[in-house]
Amino acid sequence: MLERLSKHRNYLHTIPELALEEYETAHYIRENLKKLNLEYIEVGTSTLCFIQGEENETIGYRADIDGLPLKENTNNLYRSQKKNQMHGCGHDGHMAILLTFIEEVVKEIKNGKKLKKSLLFVFQAGEESAGGARYIVKNDFYKSKNVKEIYALHVYPEINKNEFAIKKGCVSLQNINLDIRLQGKGCHGAQPHKGIDSILIGAKLVEAYQSLKSRNIPSNENFILTIGSFKGGEVRNVIPEYIDILGSIRLENTELIPFVKERLEEINKGFEIAFGVKIEMEFRPFYPPVFNDEKLVEMSIKYLGDYKVYEDIPLSGSEDFSFYLEDGTPGILGLLGIKEEDKGYIYPLHNEKFDFNNSSLIPGVEFFKRILEFRDILY
Numbered sequence: 001m002l003e004r005l006s007k008h009r010n011y012l013h014t015i016p017e018l019a020l021e022e023y024e025t026a027h028y029i030r031e032n033l034k035k036l037n038l039e040y041i042e043v044g045t046s047t048l049c050f051i052q053g054e055e056n057e058t059i060g061y062r063a064d065i066d067g068l069p070l071k072e073n074t075n076n077l078y079r080s081q082k083k084n085q086m087h088g089c090g091h092d093g094h095m096a097i098l099l100t101f102i103e104e105v106v107k108e109i110k111n112g113k114k115l116k117k118s119l120l121f122v123f124q125a126g127e128e129s130a131g132g133a134r135y136i137v138k139n140d141f142y143k144s145k146n147v148k149e150i151y152a153l154h155v156y157p158e159i160n161k162n163e164f165a166i167k168k169g170c171v172s173l174q175n176i177n178l179d180i181r182l183q184g185k186g187c188h189g190a191q192p193h194k195g196i197d198s199i200l201i202g203a204k205l206v207e208a209y210q211s212l213k214s215r216n217i218p219s220n221e222n223f224i225l226t227i228g229s230f231k232g233g234e235v236r237n238v239i240p241e242y243i244d245i246l247g248s249i250r251l252e253n254t255e256l257i258p259f260v261k262e263r264l265e266e267i268n269k270g271f272e273i274a275f276g277v278k279i280e281m282e283f284r285p286f287y288p289p290v291f292n293d294e295k296l297v298e299m300s301i302k303y304l305g306d307y308k309v310y311e312d313i314p315l316s317g318s319e320d321f322s323f324y325l326e327d328g329t330p331g332i333l334g335l336l337g338i339k340e341e342d343k344g345y346i347y348p349l350h351n352e353k354f355d356f357n358n359s360s361l362i363p364g365v366e367f368f369k370r371i372l373e374f375r376d377i378l379y
Contacts, residue, residue: 001100001104001362001365002358002359002362004099004100004103005096005097005100005358005359005361005362005365006096006358008032008095008096008099008100009078009092009093009095009096009358009361010077010078010358011028011078012025012028012087012092012095012096013078013079013080013087013092014078014079014080014081015028015080015081015082016066016067016068016080016082016085016086016087016092017066017067017082017085018066018067018068018069018085018128019066019125019126019127019128019129019130019132020044020045020066020125020126020130020132021045021066022045022065022066022067022125022126023045025045025065025066025095026042026045026046026047026065026123026125029047029065029095029099029123030042030047032099033047033049033102036102036103036106038051038102038106041141043125043135043136043139043141043142044125044132044135045065045125045126046065046122046123046124046125046126046132046135046136047122047123048120048121048122048123048136048139048141048142049102049120049121049123050118050119050120050121050141050145051105051109051115051118051119051121052115052118053114053115053116053117053118053119053377054114054115054116054117055116055117055118056118056146057117057118057146057148058117058118058119058120058145058146058147058148059117059118059119059120059147059148059149059150059151059371059372059377060119060120060121060122060145060147060149060150060151060324060331061098061101061119061120061121061122061150061151061152061368062098062121062122062124062133062150062151062152062321062324063091063094063095063097063098063121063122063123063124063152064091064094064124064125064127064128064132064152065091065094065095065123065124065125065127066091066125066126066127066128066130066132067080067082067085067086067087067088067089067091067092067128068085068086068087068088068089068128068350069084069085070084070085070086070088070350070352071083071084071086071352072086072088072352073352073353074352074353074355076355086352086354088349088350088351088352088354089128089349089350089354090154090155090338090349090354090356091127093155093338093356093358093360093361093364094152094153094154094155095123096358096361097153097361097364097365097368098121098123098368100361100365101365101368101369102121104365104369105119105369105372105378108378113378113379114378114379115372115377115378116376116377116378116379117148117377118145120142120145120147122136122142124136126320127319127320127321131286131287131320131323132320133320133321133322133323133324134320134323136323136324137323137324137326137327147324147329148329148330149293149296149329149330149331150324150325150329150330150331150332151331151332151334151368151371152321152331152332152333152334153333153334153335153336153364153367153368154315154319154333154334154335154336155335155336155338155356155360155361155364156313156315156335156336156337156338156349157338157339157345157346157347157348157349157354157356158313158335158337158339158348159310159313159335159337159339160337160339160340161337161338161339161340161345161357161359161360162307162308162337162360162363163307163308163309163310163337164304164307164308164309164310164334164335164336164337164363164367165309165310165311165312165313165334165335165337166292166297166300166301166304166309166310166311166332166334166335167292167297167310167311167312167313167314168292168294168297168298168311169291169292169294170222170252170289170290170291170292170314171290171291171292171314171315171333172287172289172290172314172315172316172317172318172319172321172322172333173222173224173250173251173252173289173315173316173317173318174250174251174252174254174257174285174287174288174289174318175248175249175250175285175286175287175317175318176248176249176250176251176257176260176283176284176285176286177246177247177248177282177283177284177286178227178245178246178247178248178249178264178281178282178283178284179244179245179246179281179282179284180205180244180245180246180247180268180279180280180281180282181242181243181244181245181279181280182198182201182202182205182242182243182244182245182271182277182278182279183198183241183242183277183278183279183280184196184197184198184201184239184240184241184242184243184275184277185198185239185241185276186198186238186239186240186241187238187239188237188238188239189236189237189238189239190237192239195239196275196276196277197239198232198239198240198241198242198243198277199232199233199239199240199243201271201275201277202230202232202243202245203230204271205245205267205268205271205279206227206230206245208267208271209225209227209247209264209267210225212225212260212263212264212267213225216259216263217256217260221251221252221253221256222250222251222252222253223249223250223251223252223256224249224250224251224316225247225248225249226247226248226249226250227245227246227247228246228247228248229244229245229246229247230243230244230245231243231244231245232244250316250317250318251289252289254288254289257285261283264281264283265281268281286318287318287319287320287322287323288322288323288326289318289322290315290319290321290322290325290333291322291325292331292332292333293330293331293332295330296330296331296332297311297332299374299375300332300334300367300371302374303367303370303371303374304367304370307363313335315333315335317349319333321333334367336360336361336363336364336367337360338356338357338360340356340357340360343357345357345360
């Protein structure tokens with residue numbers, strides 16, 4: 001199994017592609033499905049593969065396939081061959097797990113085993129920022145398959161190899177994208193009194209936004225506001241007319257969204273009055289939070305009895321796996337440990353040095369198999 005996992009992961013790691021542009025990646029996935037004589041449909045660069053079972057119910061498995069706009073800084077032999085693109089979030093590992101799992105299922109069927117329920121394998125494009133899951137759940141083929149439960153794994157460098165984290169309830173947060181343009185009045189840097197300093201006022205605006213958590217949101221609420229981009233001006237001695245600010249909000253309690261939007265608008269309005277600036281803000285809720293199904297979590301922990309499973313570790317980020325669950329379909333997003341301090345596999349997700357040992361993926365395949373075996377779905 002490790003040889004096949006490594007073959008898939010190593011090759012896919014060399015060809016990271018950005019969201020909804022995963023053409024080489026999709027070609028590799030589809031060629032491997034053809035080798036197994038499996039049919040599939042294409043949804044853009046996403047690929048859906050279906051194996052019919054005896055009953056009119058389906059279990060889904062999802063792997064995301066896109067990479068990041070990140071320059072890789074590792075010395076491994078399978079490092080990215082694409083400039084400023086990298087599988088820095090482990091999606092190459094997710095694809096390798098799912099491809100290897102499919103190979104295992106096909107092997108078992110060829111050896112005489114049968115499937116009670118049907119299986120749907122989703123190789124999904126555009127998880128990073130594009131929300132590719134939205135296009136899958138609206139697809140007629142997906143909707144026709146009567147998916148009764150769905151599973152996904154995410155490699156996680158915060159826990160050790162051969163460990164899992166599967167949490168009941170909220171496991172990743174709602175995200176909200178903020179796009180802000182602040183217009184002041186440009187002027188010579190030596191005559192700031194003749195302008196309205198967009199840089200200075202923008203800095204104060206960022207500081208004011210941070211008061212939202214400390215002064216307006218109850219302390220027990222899971223809420224994060226981050227400003228990740230602050231851009232304005234081209235030269236050192238000119239105060240620019242505009243600055244552009246990009247940020248994101250993460251929260252668990254979606255009932256807070258209207259209040260948060262209103263409060264930010266009030267802060268913006270106050271700055272406009274106080275400083276004579278104009279502020280335009282786009283406030284875009286995007287990925288909903290992921291809520292793991294409690295019953296499926298309990299079953300999964302039972303299946304993983306010989307592995308250490310943490311039940312209280314969530315992702316602090318957001319995941320478009322949530323779109324598969326919005327209609328009430330129960331599912332699990334589990335975290336698969338890949339940390340090996342003695343081998344240097346310690347770097348966080350979205351880091352230029354992020355990497356892991358391919359053998360860390362074996363428990364992921366085992367988990368997917370046990371879902372079928374322990375429930376006599378593959379018999």
